Amino acid sequence: MGFRLLYLVIGSLMLLGHSEPDAASKQDVKNTFTNPVWEGADPWILQQGDEYVYCFSANNGISVSRSKLLTQRGENRKIWSAPKTGWNKSCVWAPEIHFIEGHWYVYYAAGESGPPFIHQRTGVLRSKTADVFSEYEDMGMLNTGDDPSDISKNVWAIDMTVFEHRGKLYALWSGWLKQMDTDATPQHLFIQEMENPYTLKGKRVLLSSPEESWETGGPLNLNEGPQVLMRNDRVFIVYSCRESWLKEYRQGMLELKSADADPLNPESWKKQGPVFEGNQAVHGVGHVSFVKSPDRSEDWIIYHSKKGTEPGWNRDVRMQPFTWNTDGTPNFGEAVKAGEPLKRPSGEMEIEKAKKNE
Template structure:
């Protein structure tokens, strides 16, 4: 469809005597605008997207005058984030009153659950723990109740009784619910502490029911070499019967942030067995144009024919957490493994997700 502003522009050019070439250029430009988008698609960090009932819900943390919030947006378009509605505000005091990080929205049964990290204060960020909210209704933008802190490792010497943990995510494998998160081996007096990936069984969406098992440490050359070696931001990715954990490694405040991958060798064997995971990486890393891509989530196009990665990248080379949100399509190789390719620079036109119409 040729929009009215294209026709008007063409008529003006006809009057000026330059219609044949310039009108075509304008038409091509506007056709490109109707069929493509460019990164970044928004501001923020640790983007989480979930597709449900024809809508994309994006869950993000936010702050206002020192008060932390969790927001959920709703849109029929993957590339257009809808208005962000505050669904939860951190309490004025307590273990989760500050530093709300990386919330994730999951539908489990008939309820929605938001997993998030928070602390009693910070910086330093040595108090971070993981918690969960449960929806009161089946509306992901509705009211939530706080189900409390998750027991991500026991520490009887700590006031909370548990061990530092962030970026918790969940999934079902062969009918059993599991949690994976980034944590410390033990609580420490400094946040300059290495992070590992841990896994545990859950008896329900708000209760970890087993001891944690370490399934990954920053032990490969592409995971080490910076001021603080980290494994964090784990996210499950499932495709054709295969189970992957795509996680972030190196330091989130540097351009060296990147993605690694764990693949479950045999889903008939326990995912709690660290030897049942194969590590590969980096599977997605920065360039001179795109700095420190990491903490991704995954979804499909509106018609379900394409897979898309939703991630954040740094705005500058300067150490810090000024970041924005980006999308791009990825594919699968002949062995069924994800191929993320190279991050597309900002401003470069990317075809819209299959089945999406520009709003």
Template sequence: MKVLLCSTLLFFTVVLTCAAQRVKQGKSAEFKDEKPGFFVNPIGNGADPWVIKHENFYYVCQASGGADGMRIVVRKSDRLSRLGKAVTVWKAPAEGWNRTQIWAPELHHFHNKWYIYYAAGKAGPPYIHQRSGVLESVTSDPQGAYIDKGVLSTGKDIKDETGAIWAIDVNVGRINGKLYAVWSGWEQNSNTDKTSQHLYMAEMSNPWTIRSERVKISSPDQPWERGGPLDLNEGPQFLTNAGQTFIIYSTRESWTPEYRLGQLRLKDPRKTPLDAANWEKTGPVFQGTPAVFGTGHASFTSSPDGKENWILYHAKKTTAPGWARDWRLQKFTWKADGSPDFGVPVPAGTPVKVPSGELQ
């Protein structure tokens, strides 16, 4: 979500069909294991996969849409390689800033409560109304009811009805005991969705309140982040290892085969992360192959026994422009310097050994 006239026409065609395709989610992919102890990708249909491990279960959060409106569902499974049944935990209201275009919900656990961070808009296309909000669980059950905690302060715009600047893909994590939010946003609100996206970060006073001014920590300024119809950084995810903090994010265009992952590393953990100069950019750290297209918007977890690290990401089903995507799962390791080594994406249908400690 820009060169020759034909490219421009193609761009508008893609944008006008984004709504239904971006939020269209299917049930878990049906497949037969090649042999016991193995699974094959894809493990599900849809985009922007989010998984969190809690008390021996895996919870997957995703957006869904139907005749009765848009919703957020949470799946529960004792297996990482198999998705559980979808349970609706929240439905979008009939009116308001978050009426439609529910994108990329994430499920987080703080202080015995669950919080879902999501993007939504009052209309679209064009996708100029996207803002980010928070839901809080009523109980300690991640598949229970949620209440709406409102819009996050992702930049100030007093002319906008929400008071916020365009923002999607909020991720939340702790650095040195402090809670921070990182997201993809615009420098200012615009009347066109052909607007470049950057990564912003701010400190939070609690899971539903941003307390500090936002700071831009990354822009699509590297050759491997540029070259398509729109330059963007999006889908940021905190990832920690051996005392180091990383932000793994998506770049290039999500509707093209060139969608890929980049990396930011906090250079000095003793200094504030709210300083762009304290982040070191590397990339691409994970990208497609002739057999796997558009690898992006990842989340991370560990195997049931905690001995392995796994990446859950989406890939395009074909090379054609569009948002027909599915979910892929594979193990990753760590390099000598402590940074993640995601390897090469495994083609669909290739037998993959199940995560360590997973029940058969």
């Protein structure tokens, strides 16, 4: 009986040992996640092939990371440090990275000093190769003023993004009507055609001003953080309004009235809002970006929110799926509170399982 019992015990342990890795593997790959996903603000994520590229400012410079998973960043690498002297030596804000004609371009705001933040202008970097981690060259400051021939008359500009429509490249940004000596100045959205990814063409066009009741009412009226969302020949610009340091920070939206309308004509756009805002549990949602899930079946909005209701810029990054209304407009739904389980982006679990089985 002793030997038989020992044999049964050993056999049972062997069976357990054989089954445990599969069980552990299933437990390791969670099917949900919770917000916030990481610390930071002004999140910009771009989907390139089967990878997500995340670009952000840190330590007076710009870093990027890439990952096959939307909810998990990869290794962070610094691609640029602000120079010790010059117009862009300080206050590096809200960089965005775009892949255009075989190169990565990073659009960022910076200034020679601050506060007060009256010197902010927009610059652009270009990668030397198609590798996002390659070296970058500084292509200089973009002329976001009213005189294309005289950059000395340049005007305050932040939050630049770019998009292509009908074969033309356009720049969108938040700026002032004229240069001021106080940063307590209203911000507007401007659009301009681009000659190439590092040169603006023609003159800037005032596209949107904070005029509606839902984008005004606080100490400083702002339109900023424009992001382009396209679907079925529809072009939307989702932008942040109200004050970035207050819990009322929210999202408005412009829509191009028709696919053939001229984006440079303000009359070609219609405005509505708010289309995404905070609630009792989530405060000050702002500066969004948009991507698809890994299997391309879902749409996701990435945004930052305040950690509390008190004024300030203590923020973290969050994400959630969104849907589309029957009229073809996006429906961003209700901002999901921190800690509430969300189903992971479609296709993400399969990628993680495959990686664990390599």
